[in-house]
Amino acid sequence: MKKNIISFMLITAAMSAYGGNMDAGLWTAQDSTITFLSSKINKQLNSITEQSSFTANKSQLDAEGNFTMNIDLSSVKTNIDLRDQRLKDWVFETGQFANAEISGKVEMSAINKLQEGEAISLQQPLLINIHGKKINFNANLSIQRNMNNKITVSTRTPVILDIKQMGMTEGVARMVEVMGLSSIVEQVPVSFDGIFTRNS
Template identity: 50%
Template sequence: MNMQKLLISLFVISALNACGQNHQDNVATIQTQEQSATEMLSTESKLWQSTDSKITFLIGKVTPKLKSITEPAYFAKSSAQLDKDGQFSMSIDLQSVNTDIEIRNQRLKDWFFETSKFPTATVTGKLDSVAINQMKIGDILLLDQSLVLNLHGQDIDIIAPLLISRTSKNKIIVNTRHPVILDVRQMNMLNEVSKLVEGMGLSSIWEQVPIFFYGEFTTK
């Protein structure tokens, strides 16, 4: 074999080896990506936790001149968790209520929530933890969730229209698709509303209270 044919043969062999190596590299890359995706989408039961979720509500009131005013308020402190069995629990610090006006905050604490006797409210329920843990990143789950609100010593059954989205391996976001409407009659708190009406010199306060929720839950 002359030198020219030898060089050509060596070039062909080298090219074939390179192609084979590239194919192996591509296969290895795909396998690594598939393995990462499998790890990311693990359906193992998890403990999800959230602190200081955004819990807001609207206060509707009517002035003596019959002018309607809607004022937002929120709770600055709360904690929540969804355990491995799907048991959901949330504790809300009622003393953290905030309307951005201190005297109004104090009136809500003293006259409506009566935080000296009822400092916290709780929300409990059983969620479908299997469906939540099976969510892939980018998935959205819609739930009309039965929950129990304990407020002012009363247990109140509510239905929360929830939107749950998985944004990463270790994070889900839960928020209400539209507000939960609480009725002060159902909560047996008309006397507390009357205290606010009288103390604030109002004509009336709406008996229906819209509540919104947004929480970011993480797991290890």
């Protein structure tokens, strides 16, 4: 009987110690959906908004809440090959700035408490390193636990990035000229949707 009590106490202690780190492990996402809207004004002053995307990206979130995302800017897709190339060459200048990197520190306790099917909203401070510029911004995120080892992360509202802040005005001006436009709106709404899988 005494042996059984001691065994139970040891198991309980082990579970208690593990309980604080039940969700330890690296969460990763590959090629999530990243879209952005670009609005252009033609010579007749009509506004046209189009959606484009980046198809190659990878993200990770560790047990301490360190988040990183790497976006391959050469994976931009507008459904027009020539425009894709102009964006790479003139706006993103992928020969010099191949990737955009996003990083932040996430409060993991709220995520770890989620049961399957539950969701939370977070106002998450993030930093983007793009085109040689570092820009702080906040993302309004929804996080849902699909199952024990899978969560869906998405933007509840688009993040607004500014062409001027990213140092891309010259490239965009060149796009305006060759496309015969009046202007391209400098504010760019960006949305994210991805499924993270935990690697134990």
